[in-house]
Amino acid sequence: MSIETLFEIRFPAKAERLCLVRALVKRTAELVGCCSDLSDKLVIAVNEACMNVIQHAYRGDDLGEIVLQMLNNDGKLRFRIVDYANPIDLDSVKPRDLDDLRPGGLGTHFIDEIMDECDRGHLEEGIGNYLEMTKKIS
Amino acid sequence: MSIETLFEIRFPAKAERLCLVRALVKRTAELVGCCSDLSDKLVIAVNEACMNVIQHAYRGDDLGEIVLQMLNNDGKLRFRIVDYANPIDLDSVKPRDLDDLRPGGLGTHFIDEIMDECDRGHLEEGIGNYLEMTKKIS
Amino acid sequence: MNINTLEGEGYTIIGFEGDVDLSCSPDARKSILDVLQADKNLLIDLAKVSYIDSSGVASLVEAYQTAKKQSLKFGLVGVSEAAMSVLKLARLDKVFPIHNSVEEYEQEDA
């Protein structure tokens, strides 16, 4: 089997739209056979990744656009999230030390915990960033 | 207020993907304030329109792609569905006479019944078709 | 979609569960035609149908017409709200015999 596109969705970088993305990812994960618990976890990771784009890449500029692709690569789910914000400082993307209790700094930790692999980078066009997350489901 | 893009989704023209589109349209309609009954009706219309693309425009070729945009134009929801199949015979798109009871021929009737306006056409590029459906929601 | 087939006294009940859409309506159609080909009266239980599209409705129309041609009984029982709303859009709620329950069908049939 080769790579199968499940969907690609584009939406404005607004917090209000995250619930749509969650509903879509949840339904799609179930469609490809993920159990309810795993689907919920994938939703969490994708939601946090999109939140980070809204908050840190676009810094709240809700004219920005987010593209989310969900692919099935022979039992490995792949989520590719693209933004068209200025290139981010890739080294700054890291969770807080969990023992250092303070509000914030959890999103990247959730993502790392849930996904098998994460790859971040700048788009070649000089503007924009991507995050690719994969998770083996069977 | 101007036109607000709610989302744009691309997916392969496969019957198995329709459930995702339904979940997404349902959630989005509720998000913009549609009651449950209206959301369900909008889901029916969009689902039938996508079915028709799968069955009649792509004729079952599931390598085809469908693009669905959902926009909010100041209280008027607009659904734009695009395919990249050969240009269809626009005059052939019509419901059966409801009194002539036979299997099939209901999808376009559902769409006409639910939506306020429908506009169909060919894309300018010489390949592909669009359907724009609008519904006033407030 | 799940399909449950149950033999009653003098009829067969097919129950559909979940979304009856283009991805599975061919299976729904086949299960319906199998019963009619076996010359059995047919009840279709739509109580657990969360969604039905025009291809699912087409199978119901075909069942209705095939049963009529073969002088078999055909009816729907326990139609869910989601299914009823689609039957109404298709103006079929006044065409198909609809029973609230199997018990009701048996009483009317007696």
Next chain:
Amino acid sequence: MNINTLEGEGYTIIGFEGDVDLSCSPDARKSILDVLQADKNLLIDLAKVSYIDSSGVASLVEAYQTAKKQSLKFGLVGVSEAAMSVLKLARLDKVFPIHNSVEEYEQEDA
């Protein structure tokens, strides 16, 4: 998300309902800080939370720390499965005082 605030004997309960996400966590945060600024012990009811993201969790951490600083009581009650799964991911299930119910809190508190 809906916010319900209820006054108990010596504490205030804030109940969140629905999805506590980035689109509404600032409202959740404000409701929490309002109670603590009024110098009241705080219980947060998460029984009806269908989803909570890291911004919602951040408000809980802030509440916990602010209450501690002001020597006020702070606790969670009736944490839904969805919320608990996120608290566990954040390793906060062992940090926050969690009560199954308000009754349980009152007994422990007595």
